[in-house]
Amino acid sequence: NAGVMQNPRHLVRRRGQEARLRCSPMKGHSHVYWYRQLPEEGLKFMVYLQKENIIDESGMPKERFSAEFPKEGPSILRIQQVVRGDSAAYFCASSAGGNSPLHFGNGTRLTVT
C-alpha cells in the first residue's frame, strides 16, 4: 500500500511564475491536508480538503494560493505569481477521517529565485 506521494520533490521557479504541487493520498483516504514548513520551524496549517470540498482554508493566503482535491486525481496546491517569500517545504498529508492519524508525504521543496 503506497504511502502519500508528493511531486515534484524539488521545484525551482522564478519570481512571477506559477508553482503547482501535487499530492496523491494513500489509497482509501478521502481527507487531504497541506502544511508549509520553513527551516527550523514547525508545520503551519494551510488548507484541509475532503473530496471535492474545502473544509478549512483559514491558513491559506486569499491571494495567489488555491487548492483542490477533485473526485479523480491528486490534490493540487497552486501558487500563482510566486515571490521569494513562498520558498519553503510544502507537506501534504492524508487521513481516513474521524480521529485517524495523518500520513505525510516527504514534501515538495519550492525555491523561488
Next chain:
Amino acid sequence: SQKIEQNSEALNIQEGKTATLTCNYTNYSPAYLQWYRQDPGRGPVFLLLIRENEKEKRKERLKVTFDTTLKQSLFHITASQPADSATYLCALDRGNNNDMRFGAGTRLTVKP
C-alpha cells in the same frame, strides 16, 4: 486565540536517560492529541494518539500522558538511544473533525 506550545526548541540528553517533552495548549477542547516524529528532510510520522478520557498510553519505550485540566500532554522516551534523535511534534484537532494543528516541535538530541 488558539495556541500549541512545546516546551523548548531543543533538548539534549545522554543515552540511556529518559527524555520528557511537553505540549501545552490554549483555547482548544481536544477529544484527542497526537504525537509525531520528524526526521530532517522527511515528513512527520505518526507515533501515538491519546484520547481525552485516557490518562496515559504506552508503546514500547514511549509513554504519553494527557491532562485536560492542566491542558498539557507529556511525551516520554525511556532508555533513550541516539536513533531517537529527531524533532517531535504534538498535534490537536481544532474543531473535532480531524482538522489538525501542530506545535512548533522539540528537537531532541541523544548523545552516546
